[in-house]
Amino acid sequence: MRIQVITIFPELFEPWLSTSLVGRARTSGLVEVEVHDLRFFTEGRHRVVDDEPYGGGAGMVMTAPPWLRAVREVSGPASRRIVLSPQGRRLDDDKVQELAELEELVLLCGRYEGLDQRVLDLVVDEELSIGDFVLSGGELPAMVTIEAVSRYIPGVVGRATSVVEDSFHQGLLDYPHYTRPPEVEGLEVPPVLLQGNHAEIERWRREQALIATYDKRPDLLEGVELTTEQREVLARHASAIACAAGERAQ
Ligand SMILES: C[S@@+](CC[C@H](N)C(=O)[O-])C[C@H]1O[C@@H](n2cnc3c(N)ncnc32)[C@H](O)[C@@H]1O
Structure with missing residues (x-):
């Protein structure tokens, strides 16, 4: 599976992407993750990605043009383009399994008040939330999504049975675990x-x-x-x- 992430904070992904399960999945070639800096798709020297909202009000809004360029450039014909958003469908095990079947994901990480609505109207297939609370950015939700999806890519988790026995997979929670000492x-x-x-x-x-x-x-x-x-x-x-x-x- 190929996963493209678009963010204004690519550096947040660096240590995480080379550590633990996702790091191993990438090294073994089972999951490919590319992180793109949205600012690279801006025009002008100042690399601005936000502007004041039409109609006034608090906060800034991410402008559409860099997002449209970025999403169109990094997407392939089979890409599912997902914006992380508290307004989206809640991520759960069914959704994770559905996403794990796909060839390519493009994850859009919002900041500020979110993206100009026209980005969603023009280049986004769905909105995905990790819960009914608001974070400052879509980067952590993107990492949550990537890690959960990676666990369902065959070969990523050492013993496939441990994924099957994990909570939710069979509709139940996991059983209690014990290790030494007795x-x-x-x-x-x-x-x-x-x-x-x-x-x-x-x-x-x-x-x-x-x-x-x-x-x-x-x-x-x-x-x-x-x-x-x-x-x-x-x-x-x-x-x-x-x-x-x-x-x-x-
Ligand atoms: C401060 S939030 C914007 C919230 C937006 N004004 C609203 O109330 O719906 C900034 C960004 O964080 C991300 N985000 C925040 N909470 C999230 C959640 N629960 N699930 C997924 N993404 C979230 C989204 O990408 C969002 O565009």
């Missing part, structure tokens, strides 16, 4: 994980993933047809919680 301040590792019975470990992990989802993100289970086994697991869990609450109340 006891931490009186808390022991669940015995099943130490006994080497892989079928039992798998069963325990399936149950714990379901319980974690029920406890932390019950909305993910809405409308899901649970199996008899899953319903029994949750019934046992609910009655254990009720018992513990009863004991505390006594």
